[in-house]
Amino acid sequence: MALAKLGAVVLDCPDPRALAAFYAEVLGGTVEGDGEWAELKAGDGRSLAFQAAPGHVSPKWPAPDNSQQFHLDLVVDDLDTAEQGVLALGARTLDAEDRSRTWRVYADPAGHPFCLCAC
Known part of the structure; x- marks a missing residue:
């Protein structure tokens, strides 16, 4: 229970x-x-x-000497379309160089990391 x-x-x-x-x-x-x-x-x-x-101090990612504290995984149907959308809204890329992966890492406008993840 x-x-x-x-x-x-x-x-x-x-x-x-x-x-x-x-x-x-x-x-x-x-x-x-x-x-x-x-x-x-x-x-x-x-x-x-x-x-x-x-x-407020934004988490650092990636930083072995600092914890990212947490991140959100946001499930999307189309990574490229979602990426364009979040960048237009003020997110910034943290780690989206490897286009073969099914996930990409961004920071929201306050610096919290989040991932866009393909279904």
Whole structure:
């Protein structure tokens, strides 16, 4: 028997509303909240939340002397199309040189790493 259920994954960032808007464009859904806390409510009932963190320092990737802390794997149908979309929204490439792989690594506008993964 489980002791708890997962409510939301929360990302620290300098601007919760702006980062929630970025992920809303990538994943769909609606953004709620403002100020210190914003939450992306996806159409499937899942949520991703964003919390203001003054002095936020982005994780480094790859960096053997620093932890990336976590990353999101986002499943897509077409890597090239998804890549064009996330770059247009403000993501930056961290590791997408190997075009033969079924995944590519990016950083969101606040510097959190995420992967686009082909189905």
